[in-house]
Structure formats: structure tokens, C-alpha cells
Amino acid sequence: MAGVEIVPGLFRWTAPHPEWNPQAEPGSSGDWEEGVGSVLYEMPDAVAIIDPLLPCEDRPGFLDWLDRRIAGRPVSVLTTIRWHRRDREELAERYSSTTSRARNAVPPGVMPWPLRGAGEIVFWLPAAATVVPGDRLIRARDGRLELCPESWLSDVRVDRPGLAELLRPLVELPVERVLVSHGQPVLHDGRAALAHAIAEAELSRASA
Helix, strand or coil: CCCEEEECCEEEEEEECCCCCCCCCCCCCCCCCCEEEEEEEEECCEEEEECCCCCCCCHHHHHHHHHHHHCCCCEEEECCCHHHHCCHHHHHHHCCCCECCCHHHCCCCCEEEEECCCCEEEEEEHHHCEEECCCCEEECCCCCEEECCHHHHCCCCCCHHHHHHHHHHHHHCCCCEECCCECCCECCCHHHHHHHHHHHHHHHHHCC
16 A cells, blocks of 8 residues: 555555544534545655554555655654644654654644644645645535534634634635545645635624
């Protein structure tokens, strides 16, 4: 198994989450698809791995693929949200890297975008025109990019309209892709998809 190359040097793979609950109530905090996404981003002098969950099948083969892609470069293992630590420590140890909890772990070419009050850091990859969120942006089963359900925000200080305000500055960026963890990635017209998701959440405040 290997990651799917989105654009040169940018890969995404999915793996089944061990805590997935097929009986989760729709719209609840446990309502998400079994497969979750992880990202590998190569730069000339460094590699970033975001929210890694290693696959269950052929794990050694996948690690061999990672080793070949990394090719001895410094590795930063980055985490968008605390639930997504996943296999971070295993890979940090494997590549003797630091994690995003240390400020100097974020390499040049990756821009952290903290969503203050929402408990998440979104990563912006300018050279790839790509946004990598954690749980706060998801791809709905009908294909729309949307903000996470209100139930996913029960332990933070913002509601969906408040989250929309935090995300709105991202619309000013030339976003082409949004590589969500939950659902299929947005590979084209990411800025328009992001703007629509934000507007939909803002409308929920107006109609309340």
C-alpha cells in the first residue's frame, strides 16, 4: 500500500480508525466514516506528515514506502487536533523528529493556522495551494464540504457560526484543495467549496 499522489510531493492515504462505531447516532460526535485520511508533504529539505494513522494491512510495506519517500530528510509529525495524535509517536520515534507541540517543529513551507477557541490547527501548504484541516471541516456523504456538526464542538468555546468566523480568513487564500480527514478530499475549486461551507454555517446563526 502507498499513498495517493495528489500533486507532485503531496500524498494522502486512508486507514480504518480503530474506534469507529458503525452504530453511532447520526449527527453525534461519534458519527464519522470508518476510513480517515492522513497526509505526507515533501519539500526539498524536509517532510511533513500530518495526522498519521498507519494502515492495518501490510504495515511494514507502508513504512518502507514512507522511508523511501522521506529519503533521510528531516521529518515533522504534525497534529491538527488532539484526537488525531493517532500514530504520531511511533513515527516521531522512527524518524527522530519533533512534533507540532514544539514551535520549531513546523518546517518552512507549512503554515499553521490556529483556530483559537475551536481546539484545532489547520495547516496551509502554499506551494501546493492546499489546506489540511482536522475535524472542523469535513466532506459530507453528499459530496459537500461543510463545517463539523454542532455536537463535535461541545468541548470548545465556539459554535458552528463562531467556527465559520474563524475559518473565513482562509477564503482569502488561493485554495485549490482541501484534504479533509473525514470524507473524500476536495481536489478542485477548494476556495469556492470552503466559502460555501462557511456561508452555510453563518446562515444557521441568522435563522436561529
